[in-house]
Amino acid sequence: xxxxxxxxxxxxxxxxxxxxxxxxxxxxxxxxxxxxxxxxxxxxxxxxxxxxxxxxxxxxxxxxxxxxxxxxxxxxxxxxxxxxxxxxxxxxxxxxxxxxxxxxxxxxxxxxxxxxxxxxxxxxxxxxxxxxxxxxxxxxxxxxxxxxxxxxxxxxxxxxxxxxxxxxxxxxxxxxxxxxxxxxxxxxxxxxxxxxxxxxxxxxxxxxxxxxxxxxxxxxxxxxxxxxxxxxx
Amino acid sequence: xxxxxxxxxxxxxxxxxxxxxxxxxxxxxxxxxxxxxxxxxxxxxxxxxxxxxxxxxxxxxxxxxxxxxxxxxxxxxxxx
Numbered sequence: 001x002x003x004x005x006x007x008x009x010x011x012x013x014x015x016x017x018x019x020x021x022x023x024x025x026x027x028x029x030x031x032x033x034x035x036x037x038x039x040x041x042x043x044x045x046x047x048x049x050x051x052x053x054x055x056x057x058x059x060x061x062x063x064x065x066x067x068x069x070x071x072x073x074x075x076x077x078x079x080x081x082x083x084x085x086x087x088x089x090x091x092x093x094x095x096x097x098x099x100x101x102x103x104x105x106x107x108x109x110x111x112x113x114x115x116x117x118x119x120x121x122x123x124x125x126x127x128x129x130x131x132x133x134x135x136x137x138x139x140x141x142x143x144x145x146x147x148x149x150x151x152x153x154x155x156x157x158x159x160x161x162x163x164x165x166x167x168x169x170x171x172x173x174x175x176x177x178x179x180x181x182x183x184x185x186x187x188x189x190x191x192x193x194x195x196x197x198x199x200x201x202x203x204x205x206x207x208x209x210x211x212x213x214x215x216x217x218x219x220x221x222x223x224x225x226x227x228x229x230x231x232x233x
Numbered sequence: 234x235x236x237x238x239x240x241x242x243x244x245x246x247x248x249x250x251x252x253x254x255x256x257x258x259x260x261x262x263x264x265x266x267x268x269x270x271x272x273x274x275x276x277x278x279x280x281x282x283x284x285x286x287x288x289x290x291x292x293x294x295x296x297x298x299x300x301x302x303x304x305x306x307x308x309x310x311x312x313x
Contacts, residue, residue, distance in 0.1 A: 059301055066298070095301065102303045109249045149246065149304060183247070 001229040003029040003045040006073065006089075008064045013050030013087065013204065020206035021047070024222035034067040044229050045082045046073055048089025050142070050204060060103060060145045061091030070096055082126055082225070083198045087143055090190070090200030099193055099200045100158070101150030103143075107183025111144040115215075116181055118189055118203060119169040122162055125192065127199045130224025136173045137217035139203045141181060146202040148184035148191070155185055166190030166201050234279045234287050239308045240300045241272035275299055284311050 003021050007014045014031065021029045029047070030040045039046060053064035064070075070092075077083045077098055085093040093099045106112055115138050120131040131137065150158070158164050166189040170176045180187040182202070190201030205218030242248050248270050255269040277294070281287045288309055295307040 058298070062298065062301070094303075100303075102301055104247065104304065105249050107247065107249055109253055147247075151303070183249075 001025050001027065001044050001226050002040070002042050003027070003047060004032045004039050004043045005029045005047045005049055006032050006034060006069055007049070008034040008051070008053035008067060008088075008092075010053040010055055011049050011051035011088065013206070016204070017047055017049045017086065017206045020209045020218070020222055023209055024219060025226050032069060034064065034069050036069050037072060039069075039072045039076060043076065043081070045084065045225060046076055048073075048083070048085035048092050050087030050089060053088055053092065056145070059091075059095065061088060061093075061095040064088075064092045065095035065097075074098065077193070077198050080195065080197055082228075084127065085198075085200040086204060086206065087141075087146075087202055090202055091145065093198060093200045098198050099191055100154045101148055101191065103145050103202065104147045104149045105145050106143070106147050106181075111142075112146070112181050113140070113142040114181070115140050116189075116203060117169050117171050117173075117179060118166045119173045121165055121167060125165060125196050125199075126225060126228040127192075127221060128165060128224055129227055130220030130222070134173060136169060136171060137205075137208075137220070138171075138215055139205050139208050139218050141203045143182070143202055146184070147182040148186075148188040148202075150185065155188075158188075158191055159186065161194070163192040163194070163196070164188050164190070165192050165199060166203070234281055234284075234311060235313055236277045236279060236287060236291055236309065236311045238275040238277060238291055238295050238299055239272065239310070240275070240295070240305050241307075242270055243304055243306055246304045272305075273299075287311050 208218035300307040
């Protein structure tokens with residue numbers, strides 16, 4: 001699996017992402033600066049990492065969404081290539097309209113940095129084949145603007161088309177307002193585009209891949225992606 | 234030519250910042266505040282001298298960047 005991690009001014013989770021990709025796939029990802037106009041030849045997976053691109057000015061991800069590299073990311077997605085945005089990367093994908101909706105200020109107005117439980121809604125996507133549908137994993141979140149919002153019609157369509165991939169739940173996989181840490185509509189933590197090849201999620205699976213940090217629940221996402229490309233090859 | 238673009242949240246969109254400001258005003262003893270919705274104001278200077286063209290430029294700016302129309306409305310005013 002050849003992956004590329006896009007770095008914007010103000011990204012700060014790109015090294016965590018690169019480390020996780022290297023650890024699980026055995027292959028160093030290409031680090032691609034936002035000012036580039038092309039992705040490395042043969043890129044399978046593009047990752048937009050977390051951070052505070054452009055200092056979150058205007059709206060989180062709004063300025064990064066127009067960076068030169070985003071044309072290449074858009075083309076990659078259009079051709080069916082995989083794109084994953086985590087945290088600020090999710091915000092950028094929404095602002096770039098590669099994903100519907102927007103991430104709003106957390107309902108409780110606080111920056112949240114803690115572990116959450118995520119229910120995997122389906123396992124038949126390239127991003128979740130390393131998990132079982134209905135499985136609950138524990139991963140950290142770290143954001144101030146992560147409350148997913150979209151129009152009623154869009155939410156209805158996402159639900160009907162099975163495009164809500166991750167949901168905040170309790171440890172048993174039950175929806176619970178107390179575990180919907182940022183007040184997201186329908187407890188949505190991660191969504192897919194129509195073709196199921198673009199994923200955005202607020203939590204950080206890349207931070208739970210090593211036993212030294214006490215949890216490896218995020219590993220399945222990367223292992224699943226590798227299995228996806230191994231099968232395709 | 235000077236202009237102002239005002240960006241406000243659409244009705245029904247949750248505004249935790251507005252709520253917090255509302256609460257702060259109440260705790261400051263500012264009487265009679267029923268509710269607060271917060272937004273953004275952009276004061277923009279344009280090289281353009283034609284009002285209609287300026288408005289078209291600002292509308293494009295608002296749609297492409299200044300506002301996210303999933304949650305926000307915008308208003309363009311050429312102020313002279």
